[in-house]
Amino acid sequence: MRFGTATSVDGVREQHFTLGEIPGVLWTPEAAVGTRPLILMGHGGGRHKxxxxxxxxxxxxxxxxxxxxxxxxxxxxxxxxxxxNYDRIATENQARVAAGEELAPLMAAFQALVARRTVPEWQTVLDAVQRLDHVGTGPVGYWGVSLGCGLGVPFVAAESRVRAAVLGLGGALAAGEPAGRITVPVRFLLQWDDERVPRDQGLALFDALASAEKTLHANPGKHGEVPAHELGSTLQFFARHLG
Amino acid sequence: MRFGTATSVDGVREQHFTLGEIPGVLWTPEAAVGTRPLILMGHGGGRHKxxxxxxxxxxxxxxxxxxxxxxxxxxxxxxxxxxxNYDRIATENQARVAAGEELAPLMAAFQALVARRTVPEWQTVLDAVQRLDHVGTGPVGYWGVSLGCGLGVPFVAAESRVRAAVLGLGGALAAGEPAGRITVPVRFLLQWDDERVPRDQGLALFDALASAEKTLHANPGKHGEVPAHELGSTLQFFARHLG
Known part of the structure; x- marks a missing residue:
């Protein structure tokens, strides 16, 4: 794990790193000492860390x-x-959707393919970050919606260190099977008018989660229109389960 | 409006009253002076104020x-x-359910009948309580689930003083039509394994609300098993919209 220069803004220390070929960012409290909860965040499709x-x-x-x-x-x-390989599949998928195929099953297959790489990658990231003195082996949470849900569900299912997760904007086609192996508390975000994930698919993914404690938060609006008040709600969810 | 004796516990003043033939309770901060937000709460079936x-x-x-x-x-x-009249209908409904009829449409018809009385009753309660110096004409909220949703949806639809509402554990059969006339922010609670309200009926009632801001909170469990963490979430919802 090689670290770049750290910068600090408003008490938050931001440090870029590379772990093998994986570029990442770690945020910790300025002058942090000792063990603390750790949240791994998975970004959306076409976006970044x-x-x-x-x-x-x-x-x-x-x-x-x-x-x-x-x-x-x-x-x-x-x-x-x-x-x-990914670019070729994405181009093929665009052509298939243009020719009338449904987007959801194609996206699901693609996310399952990418997850075969990201699940072990994210596990090595947890290993490395938890070895740092100012992070340590405290409770771990996961946050990821859209692509971050498609990759996050198999990750949370596979990784026993994760004790609570915020997921959403994903469907059962992509992640229904691993969802049945998730038992930790989950907050699940669903957009009622999602133009990318059919409503029934989102509800079915929530249904498939094996967690005894899981809460669906559904709001009107499209895929990218999660309302701002869910931010505070997510903070409180992590504070309640990991704080 | 006739008041009984007031009692105070932990800074909360509780005062029983009767307004015509309606028995009620008003809770206000001890030694409250001036206008404040007011929440009208509607209780569930077989329960009380x-x-x-x-x-x-x-x-x-x-x-x-x-x-x-x-x-x-x-x-x-x-x-x-x-x-x-109500007792006779309830007895008939029990017999019809025992004979194989579905519960939901019977409950819906019954709640619509009761709402014809409770909507004007609750409006006179608002009138009277808002005339008190230590309540005044501040913003009004409504809270009610189960029967309190079946009666609450037509009330919120009819009453322009209500600016935010927590509803839930109800279905579109009972309240779908008036729900389409509600435009204020709504928090809607749904129990994923509700044995009294079919899941599709609950989702359809949430869908029918015309509010631009509405959030569905769905949790596993039966009709009476709303998890405790929704309590804090409801307090924050009212504080955000009326505080």
């Missing part, structure tokens, strides 16, 4: 709650090289 | 947020005389 929705959660989690937050680029995203 | 779920919200709304809260008994409930 410092997307606005990641920063909007990372900063208050660190500044107000003293958590550590880590995000890495998914293969083919952010500071990672383009992946010829 | 001081049911535990009413008290669990009324006390923190008053003590922590400085709101006023009022609840009255629905006809045939609590301190009100039994209603022969």
């Amino acid at each position: 410092k997307a606005p929705e990641i920063l909007a959660l990372a900063y208050p989690l660190v500044a107000a709650y003293g958590f550590a937050v880590v995000a890495v680029d998914v293969p083919g995203h952010g500071d990672r090289p383009t992946d010829e | 001081k049911a535990p779920e009413i008290l669990a919200l009324a006390y923190p709304l008053v003590a922590a947020y400085g709101f006023a809260v009022v609840a009255v008994d629905v006809p045939g409930h609590g301190d009100r005389p039994t209603d022969e």
Whole structure:
């Protein structure tokens, strides 16, 4: 794990790193000492480790709650090289949707393919970050919607260190099977008028989660229109389960 | 409006009253002066104005947020005389369910009948309580689930003073039509394994609400098993919209 220069803003220390070929960012409280809860955040499709929705959660989690937050680029995203195989599939999928095929099953197959790489990658990220003195082996949470849900569901299912997760904007086609192996508390975000994930698919993914404690939050609006008040609600969810 | 003796516990003043034939309770901060937000709470079927779920919200709304809260008994409930007409319908409905009829449409018709009395009753309660110096004409909220949703949806639809509402555990059969006339922010609670309200009916009622801002909170469990963490979430909802 090689670290770049750290910068600090409003008590939040931001440190870029690379772990093997994976570029990432770690946010911790300035002058943090000792073990603390850690949230791994998975970004959306076509976005990256410092997307606005990641920063909007990372900063208050660190500044107000003293958590550590880590995000890495998914293969083919952010500071990672383009992946010829993924690009080819994406181009083919665009053509198939243009020819009348449904988007959801194609997206589901693609996310399952990418998850085969990201699940082990994210596990090595947890290993490395939890070895740092100012993070340590505290409770771990996961946050990811859209692509971050398609990749996050198999990750949370596979990774026993994760004790609570915020997921959503994803469907059962992509993640229904691994969802049945998730038993930790889950907050699930669904957009009632999602133009990318059919409503029934989102409800079916929530239904498939094996967690005894899970809450669906559904709001009107399209895929990218999760209302701002869910931000505070997510902070409180993590504080309640990991704080 | 005739008041009984007031009692105070932990800074919350509780005052029983009767308004015509309607028995009610008003909770306000001890030694309150001036205008404040007011929440009208509608109790569930077979319950009353001081049911535990009413008290669990009324006390923190008053003590922590400085709101006023009022609840009255629905006809045939609590301190009100039994209603022969309602009792006859309830008995007939039990027989029809025992004979194989579906519960939901029967419950819906019954709630619509009761709402024709409770909507004007609750409007006179608002009139009277808002004339009190220590309540005044501040913003008004409504809370009611189950029967309190079936009666609450037509009330919120009819009453322009209500600016935010928590509803739930009800279905579109009972309240779909008036729901389409509700435009204020709504928090809607749904129990994923509700044995009394079919899931599709609950989702359809949420869908029918015309509010631009509405959030569905769905949790696993039966009709009576709303998890405790929704209590804090409801307090924050009212504080955000009326505080």
